[in-house]
Amino acid sequence: xxxxxxxxxxxxxxxxxxxxxxxxxxxxxxxxxxxxxxxxxxxxxxxxxxxxxxxxxxxxxxxxxxxxxxxxxxxxxxxxxxxxxxxxxxxxxxxxxxxxxxxxxxxx
Numbered sequence: 001x002x003x004x005x006x007x008x009x010x011x012x013x014x015x016x017x018x019x020x021x022x023x024x025x026x027x028x029x030x031x032x033x034x035x036x037x038x039x040x041x042x043x044x045x046x047x048x049x050x051x052x053x054x055x056x057x058x059x060x061x062x063x064x065x066x067x068x069x070x071x072x073x074x075x076x077x078x079x080x081x082x083x084x085x086x087x088x089x090x091x092x093x094x095x096x097x098x099x100x101x102x103x104x105x106x107x108x
Contacts, residue, residue, distance in 0.1 A: 043069055
């Protein structure tokens with residue numbers, strides 16, 4: 001279940017979490033991106049990305065996010081949230097870099 005009551009009180013770059021989400025979604029919108037990346041930017045904190053102190057939506061409720069923003073945008077949101085940053089970031093610029101899903105421990 002989405003915890004709207006907590007979103008306004010969570011500090012983030014740019015002020016509150018809602019302000020941060022608006023800023024993040026504005027960037028791909030300014031590039032003329034399709035709606036899925038814009039929606040994913042607006043919702044990128046829902047599944048609790050690595051380093052973010054709270055998940056606004058339990059992973060067991062991903063289908064609710066799919067219904068709200070669509071399959072592609074939710075998949076982008078999950079991909080972002082699932083990134084094991086410590087293990088994945090150092091290899092992102094390497095063609096052989098490994099992405100590790102921190103929820104399933106799957107290597108991609």
